[in-house]
Amino acid sequence: MALFVQKDGRKPSPFAAALNIVLVCAVVTAVFWLSLAIIDIRFDFSFLPDYRKWVLRGFGTTVGVSVMSLVLSLLIGVLAAVGGSSRVLFLRYLCRGYVTVIRGTPLITQIYLFYYIIGTAWGIESRLLSGALILSVFEGAYICEIIRGSYLSIDETQLEAARAVGFNRSQTAKYVILPQMIARTVPALAGQFASIIKDSSLLSMIAVVELSQAFREISTSTFHLFEAYFTLGAIYLCLTLPISFASKRLERRFYYEN
């Protein structure tokens, strides 16, 4: 039994872990393989090398837009978090309203609204730039909540202790609040970066040729629909898996409580 069930409070042995991971892979593969066999589909990936330029360009666009959005949305998120707790009521309601509305509506609605109405009205013509901006506005609301959450999770006694040792406000911010917030925010931000990469696929709606749009075009010109989208999924995984791994590592590194 020890090979398959974890005992209380003990880590599974490397052998048990490996065995079970292989089992999971085998079962999942079997289900798909069987399904394919039943409907009699054979995959043919031989067309891919011919389209490597499209793929590379889409890959570059996805990574570029995501990185740019990460930076911008971090900035927006920080501003919204600070503004949301401002004593200036206009600012406070603006920031809280922004977070509530953005989090409560689908990205696709925001893309259409911002691109076709606001973007057109203000003459932002680059699809890439608008795409990155829209994505940043969207992700900024989530990052705002991450930042707000990590601020709220700071222990009251830590702040009192900061006052007790004689730190003034800015010293408290620099030596206590910021280091503790960064420890809590960075792992979550890494996770959010993975979301940004996936969410960027929706920018294909305004004809930004990022990865998923590239593969949509490949699939329509080759008729290899499944192969194209499976490859697309695999590329996204290659991007997001290392990030979630890094996020877990960061979490462990910064985990200094208890």
Place this chain on the structure above:
Amino acid sequence: MRIELEDLSKTFDSGREVLRGVNFDDEVTSLAIIGPSGGGKSTLLRVIGGLLSPTSGSVRVDGREIVQDERHLTQYRREVGFVFQQGGLFHHMTGRENIIRPLVVVHGMGEKEAGRRADELLARFGLEEDAHKLPAALSGGQRQRIAIARAIAPGPRLLLLDEPTSALDPEYTTEVLDMINELSQSGIRFIIVTHEMGFARRACERAAFLYGGTILEYGSGRELFEAPKTKELGQFLGKMFEWQ
């Protein structure tokens, strides 16, 4: 050090009145504040330490009134050491770093000098081996002893301890109380809020019994513990010693 509390009251925003007209005027070398939970002990200690402002009344230390605005309070807090019941060490700094950082940032000491000061204190209390660990990796007793070392490192005029052993297992309580006693004998003045009656009685020159937001009795340990004048103190001591 002379401490004068004049008609000190504190009502929290919730409307709870915790201190009601506390009066006190005496030289303090070592003072224990005892009394039932919810009697206002911790609140009183925070007001004396400049961490909380009273709703009304005044605090004077050596004849100088503590001005209740943030700038003056920050200055005042730098002259006083404060130890919390628990969780007072900064989680993200090692024990040693917890001592050094305030010395450098607040007291303008050089990094090296602060390091020497920290090492000297850590060695004195047998903590040098564990001081490079984060608080989470230390025992409760070690955490509190480092917190005390941090509080006394800048050489404060007064050390304030808010139930420093209440969150500890009995085995760690003694090591913390021993340390406070040793400091006291080396001339450090302190006020401690505590439920350790033996310590209040034997290691503190004076004791104050805080009940219902006022000081009901004040005197030497002997006076309070052997001949309580009020029914409330009698009952409180009866409960405290019931199983001893």
